Amino acid sequence: MIKLNLKRTPLHALQLAQNAKMVDFAGWEMPIEFAGIISEHKQVRSAAGLFDVSHMGEILISGPQAENMVQRLVTSDVKAAKNLQVTYTLMCNESGGVVDDLLVYKYTPTKFLLVVNAANAAKDLEWIKQHQLPDCEVVDLSEQYALLAIQGPKAEAILQPLCSDDLSRLKLFHFLPESSVAGEPALISRTGYTGEHGFEIYMAPQVAAHVWQELFRQGGADIAPIGLGARDTLRFEAKLPLYGQELGPDITPLEAGLAWFVNMDKSDFIGQAALRKQLSTGLKRQQVEFEMQGRGIPRTGYPVQKDGREIGYVTTGYYAPSLDKNIGLALIESAYAHPGQMIDIMVRNRSIPARIGKGLFYVPAYRRKKNKK
Amino acid sequence: MDLPKNLRYTKTHEWVRLEGQRAYIGLTDFAQKELGDIVFVELPDLDAELAAGEQLGVVESVKAVADINSPLSGQVVEINEALEDSPELVNENAYDNWIAVLKLADLSEYDSLLTVEAYQKHIEG
Numbered sequence: 001m002i003k004l005n006l007k008r009t010p011l012h013a014l015q016l017a018q019n020a021k022m023v024d025f026a027g028w029e030m031p032i033e034f035a036g037i038i039s040e041h042k043q044v045r046s047a048a049g050l051f052d053v054s055h056m057g058e059i060l061i062s063g064p065q066a067e068n069m070v071q072r073l074v075t076s077d078v079k080a081a082k083n084l085q086v087t088y089t090l091m092c093n094e095s096g097g098v099v100d101d102l103l104v105y106k107y108t109p110t111k112f113l114l115v116v117n118a119a120n121a122a123k124d125l126e127w128i129k130q131h132q133l134p135d136c137e138v139v140d141l142s143e144q145y146a147l148l149a150i151q152g153p154k155a156e157a158i159l160q161p162l163c164s165d166d167l168s169r170l171k172l173f174h175f176l177p178e179s180s181v182a183g184e185p186a187l188i189s190r191t192g193y194t195g196e197h198g199f200e201i202y203m204a205p206q207v208a209a210h211v212w213q214e215l216f217r218q219g220g221a222d223i224a225p226i227g228l229g230a231r232d233t234l235r236f237e238a239k240l241p242l243y244g245q246e247l248g249p250d251i252t253p254l255e256a257g258l259a260w261f262v263n264m265d266k267s268d269f270i271g272q273a274a275l276r277k278q279l280s281t282g283l284k285r286q287q288v289e290f291e292m293q294g295r296g297i298p299r300t301g302y303p304v305q306k307d308g309r310e311i312g313y314v315t316t317g318y319y320a321p322s323l324d325k326n327i328g329l330a331l332i333e334s335a336y337a338h339p340g341q342m343i344d345i346m347v348r349n350r351s352i353p354a355r356i357g358k359g360l361f362y363v364p365a366y367r368r369k370k371n372k373k
Numbered sequence: 374m375d376l377p378k379n380l381r382y383t384k385t386h387e388w389v390r391l392e393g394q395r396a397y398i399g400l401t402d403f404a405q406k407e408l409g410d411i412v413f414v415e416l417p418d419l420d421a422e423l424a425a426g427e428q429l430g431v432v433e434s435v436k437a438v439a440d441i442n443s444p445l446s447g448q449v450v451e452i453n454e455a456l457e458d459s460p461e462l463v464n465e466n467a468y469d470n471w472i473a474v475l476k477l478a479d480l481s482e483y484d485s486l487l488t489v490e491a492y493q494k495h496i497e498g
Contacts, residue, residue, distance in 0.1 A: 037435040038410040229409070229436055295457070297413050297433050319412040319435065326413075348431070 009054035010146050010205040011212050018225050025228060026119035028055040033227040040230035041237075041321040044194055048152035049226035050215055053200075054208065057121030058145045059114045059128060063136040067109040073131055074104060075253060075275075077266040081106045086173045086189050089261055091127065092271025096252040096278060100124050101243055103191060105175055113141070117243050131270065146208035150215060150223070151198030151234075153365065158219040159199055163188065167199070172366050182214035193231065195238025195364035237320045239289070239329070239361040245300055245315045246287065246329060254278055255331065257287040285312060286337040289360045291327050292345065296352040298328035303346040311336055314345065320362070327360050375402040377468055381483060382492035383444045387429075388468065391483055396445055399471040400432060400463055403496050408434040411463045414456040417473055421449045425482055430472055432463065445482045447475035 006029040016022075020031035031052065034040060043049050061070055070078050076089035085106055091099040100120040105113040116124045125140050132138055150159055160167050164180040165188070175189035184207035192198040203211060216223060232242065241247050246256050253262050254275060262275060292298060298317025303310050312332030320327050328345070336343060339358045344351035380388045386404035390397040405411060413433035423429060429443040451474035456462060462470040477483070487495065 032436075033409060036410050038412075233435060295413075295415075299438065319433075321435075 007055070009052050010208040011052045011054070014209055014212060015052065015225065020225070020227065023228070026055060026117075028118060030055060031225070031227040033229045034225045037227070037229040037233060038321045040224065040226045041233050043224045044152045044196055044226060044230065044234055045322050046153070047222045047224075048150060048154040048158055048198075048219055049194075049224055049230070050212065050219075051149040051151065051226050051231055052147075052208075052212070053149055053231075054146040054205070055118035056142075056147050057116040057118060057124065058141040058147075058202070059116065059121075059125055060112070060139045060141050061114065061128070061136060062111045062139075063133075064110055065133040065135045066112055069131065069133040069136045070104060070112045070114070071267060072133075072269050073128065074102070075262040075269060075271070076104070077263045078104055078106060078112070079109075079266070083108050084174055084177065086175055086191055088173070090247070090253050090258065091124070092253065092269070092275070093249060094271060094274065096254075096271045096274035097249040098243070098247040098251060098253060098256070099127055099249065101241060101247055103189075105187075105189065107177060115147075120243060144204065145202045146205045148201045148203075148208065148211060148215070149192055149194075149198060150201065151192045151194040151196045151226075152223075153197060154219070154222045155196070155198040158215060158223055159188075159201075162214055162218055170199075181211050184211055186211070193240055194234040195240065195362050196234075197365050233318055233321060236316050236318055236329075237322055237362040238364050242316065246331075251331065252278060255283055255285055255287065283334050285331050286334050287315065287329055287331050288337045288341075288356045289327065289358065290330060290343060290345075290354040290356045291325055291360050292352060292354050293342075294352040294354075296345065296347040296350075297326050298330075298345050298347070298354070304330050304332050305344040305346060305351060306336055311343070317345075322362055323360075325360075328354070374406070375468065376489050376493060378489050380468070381444075381486035381488065382495075383442070383486060384495055385440075385442050386496075387441060387444050389444050389483065389486055390468075390471070391477075394477050394480065395450065396447065396475045396477055396483070397471040398429065398441075398444060398473055398475060400441060400467055401492075402467040404439070405464050405467045408432065408437055408439060410435050411460045414460045414463065414472065416452040416454070416457065417449045419449055419452055423447065423449065423475065432460070441472060443475065444486055445475055445477055446479060447477040450474050450476045 023032040074089040087104045103115040179188045187202040302314040304312040317328030341356040386401045415431040423443040430441040
């Protein structure tokens with residue numbers, strides 16, 4: 001077999017020592033699992049987990065016109081965002097399909113950091129440069145950042161003693177641009193991709209190993225390394241979309257159920273006209289949640305049928321470890337996209353009944369009502 | 374890795390334990406480790422007649438789907454229904470938790486299966 005030249009994060013050697021099983025992911029050699037996907041998944045839900053997501057791309061847009069440039073690139077209103085706020089948003093193409101989903105870190109109206117999917121980083125950079133405004137600088141900072149995510153109910157208690165700032169004052173989807181962890185300079189945001197409370201820590205690659213080790217020392221038995229396998233089951237169970245599955249160049253954010261992240265009233269953005277048209281003519285297909293009624297696990301790409309006719313496909317499906325049920329997300333014809341509707345999932349050419357529902361997924365910790373137990 | 378000497382094996386990671394004309398069939402310890410947490414087992418129909426190489430069942434881990442091929446020809450005379458509710462038993466002990474029992478049509482097929490030494494060589498590649 002041809003040995004591909006896979007990139008490695010600065011934590012590669014430490015992870016091998018922690019029994020990581022490595023896989024090729026978007027050109028990176030990344031840990032898929034350590035102790036096992038289910039135990040890692042439950043570790044994050046019950047205590048804390050540490051993820052190495054250094055493969056993510058970071059692109060800096062700065063200059064007097066930076067805000068106008070970002071505003072045109074993404075579907076959210078970044079002008080309305082406050083300084084030091086993080087916005088989850090999407091970049092669309094002219095036909096309303098998704099180029100990528102991303103986080104936008106707004107330092108000031110003249111400085112934005114865009115954090116994009118590893119698999120899309122090169123394409124995104126090209127797209128962004130194509131839509132560059134005069135007086136704006138676009139710099140790919142991906143090589144200059146390692147990125148760790150500490151997630152779970154105990155994440156804050158573990159991170160706080162190592163951090164120079166009072167984390168209790170850091171609000172959800174906000175960031176500290178010049179903080180530190182274990183004495184190393186770091187940008188810290190209260191963000192994540194698991195449905196749990198947690199933080200993402202951006203730092204220079206040279207200090208990442210030290211931070212990684214100090215977080216394990218501080219967390220003791222309450223923290224464990226988590227691979228991309230559990231990252232995917234955790235994000236799925238919390239109904240967070242994954243580019244390439246729930247999102248893609250031919251799927252609009254409206255079809256994917258992400259209308260909340262599309263501001264149709266703001267100034268012109270790429271794809272807005274197409275999305276407006278889609279709204280006025282009605283969606284032909286929509287994302288739904290479903291739960292299997294017969295024995296079988298839904299998987300990405302499995303066809304969805306109704307009365308023997310194909311009406312869509314599964315975008316992601318899993319055995320959901322914390323919910324202990326087989327659930328999925330599917331993109332199907334709108335006529336069938338309502339709770340209670342029975343559909344058939346084609347599992348190895350056999351139809352297994354499933355029921356479309358609402359609220360089948362894990363409610364993220366940060367969205368639960370505080371007084372509700 | 375656990376590799377009992379009294380069993381025979383296949384290149385596709387099934388094991389066989391012969392008791393008279395009855396062959397117990399399961400998934401090897403190597404395979405369960407490669408797959409990771411097993412969350413679903415699909416068993417064959419009782420009484421089904423299978424030829425060697427035909428699909429006997431399916432195991433699914435969190436991330437992967439794998440066919441279990443029948444190493445031998447015969448009739449399914451027993452299935453391990455406990456695996457339907459507790460598929461993780463295959464992870465806990467791959468050799469105690471057989472998938473199905475075949476009544477063999479032709480005992481000579483058994484001799485063509487891999488010995489423990491040959492299987493070990495196969496997985497060490």
